[in-house]
Amino acid sequence: MVSRHISKRLLNYRSALVQLKKMGFDYVFSKTIGEETGVSSDVVRKDFSNMEIRGKRKVGYKVDDLITKLDEMFGKTCCFEIIVVGIGNIGKALTKYENYLSDRIKIKAGFDINPSRINVDNKIPILHFDEVETFVKENDIKVAVVTVPEISAQLVCNKLVECGIKGILNFAPVMLKVPDDVFVKNISFADEITRVFYHAKVN
């Protein structure tokens, strides 16, 4: 189990590798991966060496091998199955544009309490939140994306934990409280923008 910091870096490598593959690269040098992800080639080589991946002199690493190794590390199945709770603008972006999620993540259903958003005939069915417990249990879902308003986020979170959800990606601007065995990653647009200002040295 690597730290969050490193897992983030490895996932950046993966994104860069997928891009490089699309651009037609079969082999890459650590330097190229480093340039694409903002780290030194030494760090790239060390990370891969820790994963027991070695490149060839003058040829570099095989792109497909690296992607396969990273995929093995981050989950052996081809699909991560999730649900999305809250079909406002962000929920819509996730459920409508598959490019945001890549081929490895599959949204099994969306949930909302607004009847006008419910649509069982959708490619990704949008169900009433009352059905979440049955759905999560029947489909053995363990991870949810929460994109509900601030005011209802903690209640939604409590319900999801009760259903057996173990991981939450939270877009609501509130820190969710969960038991120790549940992992929450908060995405705060405000914090991310503040960080951009800080690092862009424009303030």
Add this chain to the structure above:
Amino acid sequence: MVSRHISKRLLNYRSALVQLKKMGFDYVFSKTIGEETGVSSDVVRKDFSNMEIRGKRKVGYKVDDLITKLDEMFGKTCCFEIIVVGIGNIGKALTKYENYLSDRIKIKAGFDINPSRINVDNKIPILHFDEVETFVKENDIKVAVVTVPEISAQLVCNKLVECGIKGILNFAPVMLKVPDDVFVKNISFADEITRVFYHAKVN
């Protein structure tokens, strides 16, 4: 200038402190801040000590003082002024719901190339992307959020850099190439969800 890793942690403290303040806390212990943000109280104390902030025995830290110090560190003005390029679902979420951004970040305008999305009478005006250069220069904008489709992201990015933008928060699922003096933070929903799976140990 602290590292990206630490700046992320400090911004987590800030979010937690704002929540605690809303809940009526005037003083907090490092332990409480640590619990809210997922780090040990030692790390919290060390971070504040590095910022020359000290708590009082048996009372803790004054919430307002901490928020003020953090705000000083992340920018002295009350407002970070930004533009949003691409008014699809995510762009809409950002321009419509101010809760996502907090009182410290102000979207000065949105930009799109789709005529049906342009609306100069909006509270946040939505302008044609052709006007971005004039707007950015006249309003001295340095940071942009990019929420355009993958295929146009690099072109939009190039144009923004040409206009003088120094920081970009990018939601498009592509690694943007920028000059060394421009900072890009990529938000990849796919990577964040993969990380949640990894840390929730459900794969």
